[in-house]
Amino acid sequence: MANVELLAPAGSLDILKAAILCGADAVYIGGKNFGARAYAQNFNHDEIIEGVNFAHHYGARVYVTMNTLLNEYELEAALKEVDFLYHAKVDALLIQDYGLYHEVSKAYPDFELHASTQMHIHNLEGVKSLQKLGFKRVVLARETSLELISEACKQDIDIEVFVHGAICVSYSGQCLMSSAMFKRSGNKGMCAQCCRLPYKLYDEDSKSFLDSDQPYFLSPRDMNLLHHIPELINAGVRSLKIEGRMKKKAYVCYVTSLYRAAIDAYYEGKAFQYTEAMDHQLHSLFQRNFTDAYLTNNPDTPFFASKHPNHQGTELGEVVAFKGHSAYIKLADSLAQFDGIRFLNGHDDGLMINYLYLDDKLINQAKAGDIVRVDIPFKVKVHDSVIKTSDYHFEASFDHLDNRHNLGLKLEVIAKIGDHLKIKGHYKDLNIQVESLEILEKATKLNAQKEDIYRQLNKLNDTPYYIEDITYDLDDVFIPNKILNNLRRELIAKMDALRASSFKRFNNIYAFSYRPLNKGLNAKLIQRASYLYADKQKYHCLPVINPASHYLDDNYLTVSEAGGIFLNAEHKIAYYTLNITNSSALAFFRRLGFEAVILSTELNDNELAALLKNYHDKYNDDYCPHILKRGKRTLMYLHMDPFKNWENRHLSLVFKKDKFNISRKDITEIRESKDYYRENKHFQDLEILDD
Numbered sequence: 001m002a003n004v005e006l007l008a009p010a011g012s013l014d015i016l017k018a019a020i021l022c023g024a025d026a027v028y029i030g031g032k033n034f035g036a037r038a039y040a041q042n043f044n045h046d047e048i049i050e051g052v053n054f055a056h057h058y059g060a061r062v063y064v065t066m067n068t069l070l071n072e073y074e075l076e077a078a079l080k081e082v083d084f085l086y087h088a089k090v091d092a093l094l095i096q097d098y099g100l101y102h103e104v105s106k107a108y109p110d111f112e113l114h115a116s117t118q119m120h121i122h123n124l125e126g127v128k129s130l131q132k133l134g135f136k137r138v139v140l141a142r143e144t145s146l147e148l149i150s151e152a153c154k155q156d157i158d159i160e161v162f163v164h165g166a167i168c169v170s171y172s173g174q175c176l177m178s179s180a181m182f183k184r185s186g187n188k189g190m191c192a193q194c195c196r197l198p199y200k201l202y203d204e205d206s207k208s209f210l211d212s213d214q215p216y217f218l219s220p221r222d223m224n225l226l227h228h229i230p231e232l233i234n235a236g237v238r239s240l241k242i243e244g245r246m247k248k249k250a251y252v253c254y255v256t257s258l259y260r261a262a263i264d265a266y267y268e269g270k271a272f273q274y275t276e277a278m279d280h281q282l283h284s285l286f287q288r289n290f291t292d293a294y295l296t297n298n299p300d301t302p303f304f305a306s307k308h309p310n311h312q313g314t315e316l317g318e319v320v321a322f323k324g325h326s327a328y329i330k331l332a333d334s335l336a337q338f339d340g341i342r343f344l345n346g347h348d349d350g351l352m353i354n355y356l357y358l359d360d361k362l363i364n365q366a367k368a369g370d371i372v373r374v375d376i377p378f379k380v381k382v383h384d385s386v387i388k389t390s391d392y393h394f395e396a397s398f399d400h401l402d403n404r405h406n407l408g409l410k411l412e413v414i415a416k417i418g419d420h421l422k423i424k425g426h427y428k429d430l431n432i433q434v435e436s437l438e439i440l441e442k443a444t445k446l447n448a449q450k451e452d453i454y455r456q457l458n459k460l461n462d463t464p465y466y467i468e469d470i471t472y473d474l475d476d477v478f479i480p481n482k483i484l485n486n487l488r489r490e491l492i493a494k495m496d497a498l499r500a501s502s503f504k505r506f507n508n509i510y511a512f513s514y515r516p517l518n519k520g521l522n523a524k525l526i527q528r529a530s531y532l533y534a535d536k537q538k539y540h541c542l543p544v545i546n547p548a549s550h551y552l553d554d555n556y557l558t559v560s561e562a563g564g565i566f567l568n569a570e571h572k573i574a575y576y577t578l579n580i581t582n583s584s585a586l587a588f589f590r591r592l593g594f595e596a597v598i599l600s601t602e603l604n605d606n607e608l609a610a611l612l613k614n615y616h617d618k619y620n621d622d623y624c625p626h627i628l629k630r631g632k633r634t635l636m637y638l639h640m641d642p643f644k645n646w647e648n649r650h651l652s653l654v655f656k657k658d659k660f661n662i663s664r665k666d667i668t669e670i671r672e673s674k675d676y677y678r679e680n681k682h683f684q685d686l687e688i689l690d691d
Contacts, residue, residue, distance in 0.1 A: 004232075005239040006263055007063075007160065008256045013047045015249050016062075017054055021401040022253045023260030026061035027051075028094060030245060031085075034066040034078050034189075049088050056500065058464040059407050061091040065245075067116035069187045069581045070097045071603065072610035079103055086111055089503055092136065095119075096173060096187070099584030105134060105508075112136045112506035114160070118187065120173040120577075124151055125549040125563030131157040132566060134508045137238065142167050142223065143639040145297035146231060148547065153236030161232065163225040164255055165243025167294070169195040169218045170636035170670075174544060174577060176602070177635040180672065181658065185602050187579060195219055195636075196309040197655060201643075204650035204661075214306035217642045217653065221305045224290035226274065229262045250395035251285040258282065284314045284391045293640060303640045308348070313387040316341060319380050326373050327380050333388060335372060336365040340390035349378045350389060403461060408468030409495070413453055417442050417475045421483055423457075425491045427465075430498050434490045436483050443478040450474070456484035463492055514591040517621050544577045545637050545667040565592060576601055576628060583615035586625055598626040601633060605680055630677045635660060638668040 008024035010016035016027050029051065030042045043051060048064070055062045064085050070078050078100060085093065086108050093111060095101055096118035104111055114137040115121055115130045122141035130138050137158035140149060144161070153159045168175065175186050177194040184190040198215035202208070223243070225232065232240060240263070242255055258278060265272040289312060293301035305312075314333060321328040327343070335341070335356065342350030356363050357373040366372045412424040421436040450472050458467055540552050544560040551557075551567060559565055560575040573596040574580060574589045581600045589597050599608065608627065616622060643651055643662060652659045652673060659673035 110505035158238035160239035338392035
C-alpha cells in the first residue's frame with residue numbers, strides 16, 4: 001500500500017510551490033469561483049496551469065475545490081470550469097453539490113472526484129453511499145472519531161481526514177447560521193464566521209441574562225493531530241489534510257514541514273522528536289490553542305476558545321509602565337522590528353513594531369529580560385499581558401526555499417571502449433536511455449573514475465531528482481566532463497517528458513444504475529408528503545446527525561443525509577438538509593427513486609423559479625419539488641456542548657437583537673427562535689411541508 005499522502009492548502013501560486021518544496025505530496029486550491037473559501041486570493045486559469053505543471057514536475061498532485069452549492073444560474077458556468085480543469089490535467093475535483101456530481105460523472109467519467117467535508121459524510125453508511133456513486137475519496141467530517149475512521153478505512157474508497165487548522169463548531173454542510181444572520185451562506189463559501197462572534201447568554205426561565213467573562217461560546221480551538229500520526233496511518237487513512245487556504249505562506253510551509261517530519265519518522269520506524277522550539281514557532285504562526293477532542297471523542301478534552309476567538313500567538317511579556325503614548329514592556333521573549341504584538345487589555349489592541357527603543361535608543365532587536373519602549377495609539381495599563389502575533393525574521397525565512405529533491409533516480413553507466421557512452425535512467429516503472437554521439441577511446445593518461453562520474457551526474461540542484469542508486473560497467477576509458485554534462489541534461493529532459501506523458505485519469509466504475517424518471521405529478525404522493533409532520537406514521541424522519549448509522553426499517557422514510565440515500569424503502573423523501581439547489585441535483589435524487597424532494601431553504605425566489613423551469617424543460621417532467629413553509633430550522637448541529645457547565649437547560653444565545661434557541665439532544669442543536677416562513681409564488685400548485 002502507498003504511503004499516506006500529506007495534503008497542504010494553497011491560496012496562491014507562490015504558496016502552492018512553497019508547500020510542495022516543504023514536503024507536501026499534494027495541494028488543494030480554489031479557482032476564482034465555486035470554492036468554499038470565496039475570500040481567499042485563489043487561482044486564475046493561467047495560475048492553475050502553471051501550478052499543475054509545477055506540481056506534476058515534482059511528483060505532486062493538485063486537487064481543485066468546487067465544493068459550494070450551485071444555484072441554477074451557476075450550473076452552466078461551473079461545468080465550463082470543470083472542462084477547463086479536466087484539460088488542464090488537474091488530478092481531482094473536490095465537490096459538495098449532488099447536481100455537479102450528476103453532470104460530471106456523466107460527461108467526465110474518468111475525472112477523479114473527492115467528496116468534500118461539506119457533503120456531511122459522518123458515518124459508515126455515508127462512506128458506502130459515496131463509494132457506490134463512484135467517488136475515489138471521501139473527506140470525513142472533522143467530528144469523526146478515530147474508531148469510526150478506522151471502520152471507514154476498511155471500505156473500498158480512499159479516506160481523507162483533517163489533521164491541523166481551524167475547525168467548524170457545526171457539522172459542515174449543515175450550518176445555516178451565517179445565512180440566517182447575515183444572508184451569507186457557508187455553503188456558498190461566504191461564511192460570516194458566526195461561531196467567532198461574542199454572544200450574551202439568556203436564561204429563558206428567569207428571563208434574564210447570565211454573567212460570563214467568556215462570551216465566545218461557539219468559538220472552537222484549532223485542531224492539532226501532530227502526535228496522532230501513527231494512529232491515523234495505522235488506521236488506514238489515505239490522506240492527511242492541513243486546513244488553511246487563507247493562511248499566509250510561512251504558516252503553510254512550517255506546518256507542512258512538521259507533518260512531513262512526523263510522517264517520515266513513522267515510516268523510518270522512529271519516534272517523532274517534537275521540540276520546544278518547534279512548539280514555540282508553531283504557536284507563533286497561528287493558533288487559538290489546540291485540541292484533539294474530535295478525534296479522541298472525549299467530551300472532557302478542552303475544545304472551546306471561549307475567551308478569545310483569534311490568534312493567541314506566544315507570550316511576549318508584561319507592561320511595566322505607560323507614559324504618554326509609550327508602553328514599556330519587560331520581555332519574556334525576543335522582539336524585533338516588524339514583529340506583530342497585541343496587548344491583552346480588554347480590547348485586544350495590536351500593531352506591527354515599526355520603531356523599537358531600548359534606553360531611548362532606536363534598535364532592531366531586543367532579547368528576553370530587556371525593558372523596551374513601544375509607541376502605541378491606544379491606552380494600556382501596568383500588568384497588561386502582551387503577546388507576539390507574528391515573527392518577522394522567522395516568517396521571512398520561508399521567502400526563499402531550496403528545490404525539493406523527492407524523486408529518486410536509479411542510474412546505470414555503461415562505458416565501453418569503441419562504443420558510445422550509455423546512461424540508463426529508471427524512476428518507478430519509467431525507463432529511458434541516453435547515449436553520447438562520441439565514441440569512447442581507451443584512456444592514455446586519466447581513466448574515468450566512479451567518483452568523478454557521480455560528481456557530474458549529481459548536479460541536479462535545479463531539478464526535483466536525486467540519485468537513489470548508481471551502478472557502473474566501465475572499461476579503461478577516458479570520459480570528458482562535457483559528455484557527462486550533456487547526457488545528464490538530456491536524461492533529465494527525457495525523464496520529465498516521459499513523466500508528463502504518463503499522466504493518467506482515474507479509471508472509474510459505477511456500481512449502481514439510475515432508474516428512469518417517473519414522469520408526471522403524483523397527486524397521491526403529494527398528499528402523503530403534506531402530512532410529513534402532522535402524521536409521523538406516514539414518513540419517518542431520519543436524523544440529520546447519525547454517526548452510528550442507525551436507520552429505521554420502514555417503507556416510508558425521509559432521508560436527511562448521504563448515508564440513507566440507498567436505503568431500500570419503497571417511498572423516500574429527500575429532506576432539505578441534503579442541500580438540493582439545482583435542477584441536476586433534483587434529477588439525481590428523482591432518478592435514485594425519491595418520490596419527493598424538499599429543496600434547500602437557502603434558495604431565493606428567483607433561484608427557485610429558474611430551477612423549476614429548467615427541470616421541466618430539460619427532463620420533460622412536470623414533477624414539482626417541495627419547499628418548507630414554516631417552522632424552526634436547526635441552524636447548527638454541534639458535536640460538542642458549549643453549555644455543559646451551565647445548570648440552566650432553557651438557554652438562548654443573543655447577538656444584538658436576535659435570539660437563537662439552544663436545544664439539548666444527543667447532539668446539541670441551535671435553532672431559530674422565530675419561525676422560518678416562506679411563501680413562493682412560483683410554487684402555487686405545490687403542496688408545502690410544515691416543519
